[in-house]
Amino acid sequence: MSINATQGVFPTIMTETHASEFVQPFWDAAKKDKLVSARCTKCGTFRLPPGPFCFECQHREIEWVELPGTGRVYSFVVVRHPLAEILQPAVPYASGIVELDGTQGAGSRMIVNFIDCDVDTLQIGDEVEADFEHVNDEMTVIRFRPKR
Ligand SMILES: [Zn+2]
Known part of the structure; x- marks a missing residue:
């Protein structure tokens, strides 16, 4: 197997998604450079990835909500030795x-x-924004970079 790897970027090894119908809307939105999350239609709890039941109220139905595509570093590790x-x-x-x-x-x-x-x-707490790498017509990988 050969890949094109760039320092700092974990290479996209998979080139096909195998998403269930339940999570396919996430990947469809990513193809359009949008970041979405499932939200419980009963209590409003966000669920990403969405499980079959809300972990707060056990409701089943979800709606997909577009997010701003920004966030903060919650935790991270630096990999210096290749796996x-x-x-x-x-x-x-x-x-x-x-x-x-x-x-x-x-x-x-x-x-x-x-x-x-x-x-x-x-650092933890740094503001970051989404980057959408269009691997092919079927797959887009979402990474985050420091917000400028
Ligand atoms: Zn709920």
Whole structure:
């Protein structure tokens, strides 16, 4: 297997999505450079990824809500040692969790790759914004970079 890896960017190894119908709206929105989250139609709790039941009220129905595409670094790690030889060109890179704006501060978080940043100065609480990498017609990968 060969990949094109860039320092700081975890390479997209998968080129096909295998999303269920339940989460397909997330990937469809990403193709249009939009970040969305599922929200419980009964109590308003954000659910990302959406499970079959709301963890607050056990309601089943959801609606998809467009988010601003910004957030704050909630947690992260810097990977300096490649997990596989093909990842050597990508290190060091930062991966972690972003808390998404528009989810009332208590809802949706995403595991992401933080790009276009100095991994030695990245900090918890930094403001970040989404980047949409269109891998192909079917797949868009969402990463986050420091907000400018
Ligand atoms: Zn609910």
